[in-house]
Amino acid sequence: MSVESEVSLDGTKLTIAVKGRFDFGSHQAFRDSYERFYKVPDIYVVDLKEATYLDSSALGMLLLLRDHAGSDDADVRVINSSSDVRKILAISNFDKLFDIS
Amino acid sequence: MSLLTVLIAEDSAADLLLLSTIVRRQGHRVLTATNGQQALEVFTRERPQLVLMDALMPVMDGFEAARQIKQLAGETLVPIIFLTSLSGSQALARCLDAGGDDFLAKPYNPIILAAKINAMDRLRRLQATVLQQRDQIARHHEYLLHEQRVAKAVFDKVAHSGCLNAARNIRYLQSPYALFNGDLLLAAYTPSGDMHVLLGDFTGHGLPAAVGAMPLAEVFYGMTAKGYGLAQTLREMNAKLKRILPVDMFCCATLLCLSAQRRVVEVWNGGMPDGYVHEVATGRRTPLVSRHLPLGVLAPEVFDDCTQVWPMALGDRVFLLSDGVIDTADANEQLFGVERLLQVFAANREPERLFEDIEQALAGFRGEVRDDVSLVEISLLPEQALHASAIQYTDSGQSCPLDWSVSFEFRAETLKRYNPLPYLLQLLLEIHGLRGQSGALYSVMAELYSNALEHGVLGLDSRLKRDVQGFADYYRQRNERLALLSNGYIRVHIDVLPTGAGGCLSLRIEDSGAGFDVETVLARPLDIDRLSGRGLNLVRQLSSHVRWSDGGRSVCVEFCWEALA
Numbered sequence: 001m002s003v004e005s006e007v008s009l010d011g012t013k014l015t016i017a018v019k020g021r022f023d024f025g026s027h028q029a030f031r032d033s034y035e036r037f038y039k040v041p042d043i044y045v046v047d048l049k050e051a052t053y054l055d056s057s058a059l060g061m062l063l064l065l066r067d068h069a070g071s072d073d074a075d076v077r078v079i080n081s082s083s084d085v086r087k088i089l090a091i092s093n094f095d096k097l098f099d100i101s
Numbered sequence: 102m103s104l105l106t107v108l109i110a111e112d113s114a115a116d117l118l119l120l121s122t123i124v125r126r127q128g129h130r131v132l133t134a135t136n137g138q139q140a141l142e143v144f145t146r147e148r149p150q151l152v153l154m155d156a157l158m159p160v161m162d163g164f165e166a167a168r169q170i171k172q173l174a175g176e177t178l179v180p181i182i183f184l185t186s187l188s189g190s191q192a193l194a195r196c197l198d199a200g201g202d203d204f205l206a207k208p209y210n211p212i213i214l215a216a217k218i219n220a221m222d223r224l225r226r227l228q229a230t231v232l233q234q235r236d237q238i239a240r241h242h243e244y245l246l247h248e249q250r251v252a253k254a255v256f257d258k259v260a261h262s263g264c265l266n267a268a269r270n271i272r273y274l275q276s277p278y279a280l281f282n283g284d285l286l287l288a289a290y291t292p293s294g295d296m297h298v299l300l301g302d303f304t305g306h307g308l309p310a311a312v313g314a315m316p317l318a319e320v321f322y323g324m325t326a327k328g329y330g331l332a333q334t335l336r337e338m339n340a341k342l343k344r345i346l347p348v349d350m351f352c353c354a355t356l357l358c359l360s361a362q363r364r365v366v367e368v369w370n371g372g373m374p375d376g377y378v379h380e381v382a383t384g385r386r387t388p389l390v391s392r393h394l395p396l397g398v399l400a401p402e403v404f405d406d407c408t409q410v411w412p413m414a415l416g417d418r419v420f421l422l423s424d425g426v427i428d429t430a431d432a433n434e435q436l437f438g439v440e441r442l443l444q445v446f447a448a449n450r451e452p453e454r455l456f457e458d459i460e461q462a463l464a465g466f467r468g469e470v471r472d473d474v475s476l477v478e479i480s481l482l483p484e485q486a487l488h489a490s491a492i493q494y495t496d497s498g499q500s501c502p503l504d505w506s507v508s509f510e511f512r513a514e515t516l517k518r519y520n521p522l523p524y525l526l527q528l529l530l531e532i533h534g535l536r537g538q539s540g541a542l543y544s545v546m547a548e549l550y551s552n553a554l555e556h557g558v559l560g561l562d563s564r565l566k567r568d569v570q571g572f573a574d575y576y577r578q579r580n581e582r583l584a585l586l587s588n589g590y591i592r593v594h595i596d597v598l599p600t601g602a603g604g605c606l607s608l609r610i611e612d613s614g615a616g617f618d619v620e621t622v623l624a625r626p627l628d629i630d631r632l633s634g635r636g637l638n639l640v641r642q643l644s645s646h647v648r649w650s651d652g653g654r655s656v657c658v659e660f661c662w663e664a665l666a
Contacts (some may be wrong), residue, residue, distance in 0.1 A: 059304065060349030091372060092353065093391060
């Protein structure tokens with residue numbers, strides 16, 4: 001499990017890449033990945049390309065990020081989700097809160 | 102380095118003196134013995150922390166003494182270093198077998214002896230720490246289990262105040278401590294005898310997952326007993342969880358209302374795996390798909406309480422399950438999965454055994470059932486006598502109102518978003534004489550109110566509900582027309598009069614619709630009435646003097662009661 005984050009050159013986009021299992025074990029790392037930036041970006045991107053697994057506490061972490069990013073005004077995008085991950089997001093209807101691709 | 106009490110057992114007086122001097126010079130306290138028997142006695146009396154033991158001694162040799170000392174020491178590590186001039190492997194192996202931890206060969210070297218004593222002391226202290234921590238963990242664990250037992254006992258009082266165990270049409274599989282995995286299963290009757298069932302799954306494990314269950318259960322039982330429908334109950338649950346839970350906690354849930362009278366099931370699924378309506382006659386399964394975000398995520402203003410309604414026949418079953426069922430993994434980390442579940446459904450020939458089939462398939466797949474597996478089967482059985490309301494009254498009855506009337510007019514904007522039935526029922530149950538018939542009263546009010554709304558104000562044709570497709574159309578149209586409603590009304594007139602021994606309630610409901618041909622509808626066979634919905638036979642069974650007037654736009658029923666004993 002690892003979480004890496006990177007801000008775009010113009011500072012408007014923060015990309016968080018989760019690798020391996022996205023579960024309670026990545027809780028602190030995931031929070032740090034966006035809380036440590038001083039400047040608030042406009043867009044948050046969660047890249048799940050190398051995430052192998054996602055559980056309900058991961059869904060909770062996505063909600064925390066959304067809350068941090070401004071709740072209903074937040075622009076949080078979840079990208080590169082595998083079909084399994086997409087299924088989990090679909091059951092919870094998280095596509096109503098996040099832009100999932 | 103700590104200073105130890107060291108027992109030296111050695112039959113040669115010269116060696117004993119030499120060793121005692123070396124050890125004492127290193128700062129330790131020394132006890133001595135000249136044979137195994139004596140060593141045992143000194144050990145029992147003084148409990149030294151380390152033993153230097155000669156192998157060959159009179160009376161009792163070092164091997165036997167070492168064995169007995171190790172036994173006396175129990176879990177505490179008392180290192181024994183054998184003093185020996187023996188050098189053959191076999192002799193050294195005997196020392197180890199007897200429980201020796203190390204050897205010291207003659208001639209004795211003070212530096213090597215000091216090193217060995219230090220090494221053994223570190224080992225001894227490590228062992229002591231491990232034991233202490235083990236005991237601490239065991240105490241914490243015991244404490245945690247005790248807390249869970251108490252929490253569960255309190256919770257059971259709340260959670261099982263419903264009909265989960267009493268209802269003969271519910272079967273379920275749930276570990277007793279599923280609560281601490283966040284799983285929650287609740288069931289209760291509405292005043293009209295419908296059954297509400299909730300299967301929920303909180304995020305996370307342990308106490309945090311269990312904490313949210315309590316308020317959820319309170320809302321579920323309170324609102325179900327008062328006659329609130331799914332939509333209002335869901336709204337209240339969602340708003341409450343949203344308010345009290347941290348942002349990253351929520352509750353996936355399926356809430357359903359099974360009506361044996363109307364032969365339908367109404368379902369809301371937010372975040373749970375597909376449940377199923379299993380039609381016994383055709384073997385067909387309708388998946389109950391999650392269409393909503395879990396409870397506790399959305400703000401009340403944007404929460405979606407939209408439900409779906411499916412027809413059911415006698416003997417049909419609804420299955421709900423938690424993700425523990427689908428995620429049950431076998432020894433090779435293969436998941437049980439939806440496919441296998443559907444295969445069990447497909448292979449089943451006896452609907453009575455379907456529940457066991459699933460249970461066995463799960464157990465067979467993994468070897469045992471996980472403790473976060475929740476599975477519930479609810480069958481539609483012929484309706485039973487109405488269940489007494491679960492509400493407990495605390496007033497004496499002295500102040501019961503017996504001579505009054507009241508009229509309401511609910512207009513379009515209200516009809517769209519408000520269900521007045523729970524409020525009206527509360528009002529009527531101020532009358533003690535009516536409490537014994539609260540179930541019948543609520544059923545009749547509910548039927549007449551929904552007739553007035555759906556067939557009267559909204560102008561829906563009950564004949565639509567002849568088949569499954571029509572059924573879906575009916576409820577789709579109902580929602581569409583209600584959303585667009587701009588005029589129309591339902592009036593409710595309540596008139597309560599005292600009679601000689603008791604009293605009489607007359608309840609009149611009028612609507613702004615086009616009315617209907619009362620004669621024709623009443624002449625329909627019972628089954629058609631039941632399926633396609635005015636439930637008029639039910640109304641006639643449960644109340645006295647049912648009369649329609651104004652071309653079907655107005656209906657009046659009476660409920661009378663005798664004086665209470």
